Each structure stands twice: as structure tokens, then as C-alpha cells.
Amino acid sequence: QSALTQPASVSGSPGQSITISCTGTSSDVGTYNLVSWYQQHPGKAPKVMIYEGSKRPSGVSNRFSGSKSGNTASLTISGLQAEDEADYYCCAYAGTSTPWVFGGGTKLTVL
Amino acid sequence: EVQLVESGGVIVQPGDSLGLSCAASGFTFDDYAMHWIRQAPGKGLEWVSLITWDGTSTYYADSVQGRFTISRDNSKNSLYLQMNSLRTEDTAFYYCAKHPGDYWGQGTLVTVSS
Numbered sequence: 425q426s427a428l429t430q431p432a433s434v435s436g437s438p439g440q441s442i443t444i445s446c447t448g449t450s451s452d453v454g455t456y457n458l459v460s461w462y463q464q465h466p467g468k469a470p471k472v473m474i475y476e477g478s479k480r481p482s483g484v485s486n487r488f489s490g491s492k493s494g495n496t497a498s499l500t501i502s503g504l505q506a507e508d509e510a511d512y513y514c515c516a517y518a519g520t521s522t523p524w525v526f527g528g529g530t531k532l533t534v535l
Numbered sequence: 536e537v538q539l540v541e542s543g544g545v546i547v548q549p550g551d552s553l554g555l556s557c558a559a560s561g562f563t564f565d566d567y568a569m570h571w572i573r574q575a576p577g578k579g580l581e582w583v584s585l586i587t588w589d590g591t592s593t594y595y596a597d598s599v600q601g602r603f604t605i606s607r608d609n610s611k612n613s614l615y616l617q618m619n620s621l622r623t624e625d626t627a628f629y630y631c632a633k634h635p636g637d638y639w640g641q642g643t644l645v646t647v648s649s
Contacts, residue, residue: 460636462580469630470580475637513580515636523594524570524582524636 427525428453428514435533441502444530446514447495452525454495458517461490461499464529465510473512474499501532509534537561537638539631544643551621551647557614557631557640565589565609568634571616573627574642581627584616585634599625621647 429447436442446459453459457477462470472481474490477497487502497516501508514527543555557569571583584605585594593605604617614631628642 458635462639469628469641470574470639472637472639476635479637481637515580515582517635520592520594522582522596523585524572526580526582529579 427518427522428516428527430512430514430527430530432528433531433533435535436501436504437535438504438506440504441500442504442532444499444501444512444514444532446497446499446516446527448497448516448518448525449495452495452516452518453492453497456517456519457492459490459492459497460515461488462513462515463508463510464513470513504534506534508532537633539633539638539640541629541631541640541643544629544645546646546648547621548649549621549623549647552617552619553621553645555616555618555629555643555645557616559612559614559631559633562633562638564607564612569605569607569614570632570634570636571605571614572630572632572639573625574630575624575627578627583629586614618645621645623647623649 461474464470473488478490489500512530518525538560540558568587586605602620606615626647630642632639
């Protein structure tokens, strides 16, 4: 069982917006604004989409945004495109005992 | 351009030892903590280990505590993972990543099989 809880799957149609949630605890997501999100296409390495809660690496589309409320972080993808279909993982800093904890992953299907 | 390039992944037998390397470039390596993360085939991501910028503190997942050792050589801009007493469940792609998670490598595959 993963430390962070993500929905197993979400879906949306091209052009729509979707949100993937990532629920942790007051010891990780709730305390530190150090949540990152990764996109992974089949057979490929994870790609960083969001880090430190809401920052986008250079080259990542501004259709991807990150936010947090309490113990839940969220990844929102606006203007869905077929190429967004992938697995998405969240990761949170959880202090020095277990620095990083991951969610179990969410499969995004673009209908 | 930031680059992290892992190497060292091979096929080994249970009980064997193996060392992985991660060559870093494009940033001031000794300013940042570094992580190893792994992903078993068809499974999710699992954090493995962290080393502080100066190498003085290290942290491990319970699943590898006592068997894996993380280290770094800031003069060579390199990160390492020494893996001993390997088990079949250690089979995975191993990725190095820069803290706070803004850059990852492409991974190297370790297969533990008899």
C-alpha cells in the first residue's frame, strides 16, 4: 500500500480539464510544499511535470498545474490532448525519516 | 542543460552485489541532495535512498536498509548505489534524481534472477 493515495484511473475527452488528487497526511503533503508530479508513458522513464508544489520545469506545458489544500495535492491538466494519456505519480517530501513517499499512480485515459 | 546518466545495471544472481553510478552535469552537484528511486517492472515508483549534499547524512527505505549503501563523490559529480545481498524483489529500473525532484535520469535496469 502506497503512502500517498491517488485514484487508480481518471479519464477525460480532448479539450476538457481533469484533476488528479494525491492525499497524504499532516506529516507529508500537509506540512511541506514539496509535492512533485511525474508523467510516465509505457516503456519510458518518468518525466517531471511539477515540482515544489506548483513549479513547472522548462519545457513543460502550462496546461499542467499543481496545487494543494490541506493534506491533498492536485494535478490539473487543462485542454486535454491525446499525448497526455499516461500514468501519473505524485511524490511528497515527508521529513528525514522517509524523505520521499509516492502515490500508487493514476492512469489517465483520453477518450 | 542538466543531465543525470545512470549506469551499471546488469543481470545478477540472488545474493550477488552490484554497484550503480549516476553521472551528473549541468548544475552545481555539491549544492544538492540526491536520491535513488526504483520501479519494478509493471509496478509503481519506490523511493530507495537519499544522501545530503555533503554526504554526511544518508537515509534508506526499510526494504533496502542494511543491504544498500548510497555515496557520492562531489569531485567527480557522481552518485553511487552499492547493492549487496540482492534479492529477486530488487529487480527494477533504478533512477537517480536531484532534490527536490526537478531532474531525473533515464534509469538503469537491474535484474536479479537465478
